[in-house]
Amino acid sequence: MSREILVLGLNPAWQRVFFLDKFTPGEVHRISKVKEYASGKGINCCRVLQLLGGTPRLMHFLGAGHGEKIFDELSVCGIQQVPIWIRENTRICTTIACNGDTTELVEPSPMLADSENDDFAQTLNDHWDSTQYVALCGTFPQGFNAKMFNDLDFNGKHIFVDAIDGIDELLAKGVDLLKINMLEYCKLLERMGIPQVKSSPQFWKMTATAVLERLPIKNLIVTEEDAPVRAFRLVEKKFQGIQLQPPTITVKNDIGAGDSFFAGWLYAFEQNLSFENCLAKATAVACARCEVERPWNLSLDRVAEFESELATKVERLE
Numbered sequence: 001m002s003r004e005i006l007v008l009g010l011n012p013a014w015q016r017v018f019f020l021d022k023f024t025p026g027e028v029h030r031i032s033k034v035k036e037y038a039s040g041k042g043i044n045c046c047r048v049l050q051l052l053g054g055t056p057r058l059m060h061f062l063g064a065g066h067g068e069k070i071f072d073e074l075s076v077c078g079i080q081q082v083p084i085w086i087r088e089n090t091r092i093c094t095t096i097a098c099n100g101d102t103t104e105l106v107e108p109s110p111m112l113a114d115s116e117n118d119d120f121a122q123t124l125n126d127h128w129d130s131t132q133y134v135a136l137c138g139t140f141p142q143g144f145n146a147k148m149f150n151d152l153d154f155n156g157k158h159i160f161v162d163a164i165d166g167i168d169e170l171l172a173k174g175v176d177l178l179k180i181n182m183l184e185y186c187k188l189l190e191r192m193g194i195p196q197v198k199s200s201p202q203f204w205k206m207t208a209t210a211v212l213e214r215l216p217i218k219n220l221i222v223t224e225e226d227a228p229v230r231a232f233r234l235v236e237k238k239f240q241g242i243q244l245q246p247p248t249i250t251v252k253n254d255i256g257a258g259d260s261f262f263a264g265w266l267y268a269f270e271q272n273l274s275f276e277n278c279l280a281k282a283t284a285v286a287c288a289r290c291e292v293e294r295p296w297n298l299s300l301d302r303v304a305e306f307e308s309e310l311a312t313k314v315e316r317l318e
Contacts, residue, residue, distance in 0.1 A: 003270055004055045005133040008149075009042010011109050011141045013093040014066040017255070017293075023098040037294065038070040039093060041138035041162060044259035045266075046079050047296040048285060052267040052303075057082060059124065061141055063110055064089035077296070084123060086116045100251035112143035121148045128152060135160040135266060136167070137259065160269075162262045164188060174216035176269070179262050182224035204317055208232035209239045219275070221265070221282075223258060230317070231279050241317030244279050244310055251290045260289035260298070280310040 019033040046056040059082040062071055067083070067090040074081055088110035096103040134157055140146060150169040159175040161167060164184040168191070171178065180188065185207075189196050194210045197203060208220055212234045220232045228243040264285030268278040284306035288298040 003133055004057055004131070005049065005135055005266060005270070006127060006131045007042050007046050007049075007056045007058045007135045007137060009040055009045065009058055009060045009137045010144065011091075011139050012038065012040035012043055012060045012062065012067075012070055013091050013106075014069060015039030015093050015095065015255070017095045017097055017253070020096060020098045023096055023101075023103065035293065038073045039256070041256075041259045041262075042135075043070070043074065044256035044295045045135065045137050045162070045263045046074075047077070048256075048260045048263035048289065048298065049267055050077075050079060051296055051298065051300070052263065052285070054263070054267045054270065056080070056135075057127075059120075059127070060084070061086050061110070061112065061116070061120070062090055063087060066090035066092065082123060082127065084116065084120045086110060086112060095255055097253055097255075100254070102253065102255060104255075109139070109141040112141055112145075117143070117145040117148065121145075124149070124152075132156065133158045133160070133266075133270065135162070135262070136170070137162050137262065139163060140166050158269075160262070160266055162258070171215045171217060175218070177219045177221065177265060178217050179221040179223070179258070179265065181258065182222060182227070185222045204230060204232075204241060205239060208241060209234075212239075219278075221261075221279075223261065228315075229261075229279065229283050231275065232317075233275065240275070242276060242279060242314050243317055244283050244314050246283055246287055247306065247309065249287055249291055253293050254290045256295045257286045257290050260295055261286035264303075276314045277311060279314060280307050283310055 015037050017035045018031045020029055046058045049056045057080040062083045063086040091107040091109055094105040146166045154173050160177040161175050162179045164180050189207055194207055222230045228245045230243045232241045261282045264282035265278050268281040284303050287306045288302040289295055292298050
């Protein structure tokens with residue numbers, strides 16, 4: 001039986017997607033199709049994780065009309081939710097999808113009141129002792145008191161992070177996985193004062209080793225659009241790095257591709273797959289997601305096809 005994963009998707013959104021055949025800034029566009037649905041990194045992760053066979057429980061801040069729509073939609077699809085109801089309306093994210101490319105317009109997150117932070121702290125404490133797996137997805141909303149989360153006892157917990165801001169104290173305590181993109185990786189290196197000589201053939205080994213030696217991160221993943229996905233870890237203080245080039249696919253909508261990757265890794269880890277097979281599984285899930293309009297429409301058969309193909313193509317980085 002799959003173990004429950006507590007997913008902290010603290011900055012959800014009501015997603016509006018405009019599908020266009022051509023998009024030119026400054027011009028009037030007649031939109032051929034509009035889709036609206038619950039979104040945000042935590043929601044996308046939970047949808048895919050549930051589809052793979054995982055058991056997510058989603059804790060998120062929800063406010064007013066948009067928050068109610070999100071709660072109702074996720075309830076219908078059977079995702080277990082722990083909502084923290086807030087006064088301000090949940091933000092809207094608008095995406096313009098055109099020939100496989102996406103342009104995102106993201107509203108500011110709601111501002112949390114002290115009482116809403118207190119509600120979150122109490123609710124999280126109610127679930128903490130029974131939780132072994134915790135996944136933090138995305139940015140914190142404005143006014144979020146990260147200290148109350150960082151001060152929790154993480155002994156015996158498996159912590160997975162798909163975020164970059166406000167997580168330094170969390171990383172210092174130790175996490176099983178940090179999944180970030182290339183821009184976020186460079187931001188982390190700058191924050192840690194690690195030189196970024198990207199022209200060096202040893203760039204990845206030098207920088208990843210420096211990060212892993214300073215922070216107790218068990219697995220570090222860096223994604224970069226069409227470039228290879230790279231995964232790093234230290235085993236008995238020795239560097240191990242692998243990379244995997246995603247296959248060429250026809251992209252229908254890549255919103256949430258990183259969230260799907262994260263869900264794939266969570267599921268693979270929970271199934272005790274190897275380091276290499278976790279990377280193959282997660283990459284396969286992300287590729288299958290990009291071939292369909294919405295994250296929960298991805299085909300498990302396509303995931304299996306990609307995974308079988310990619311499992312033999314994992315390369316070691318020396």
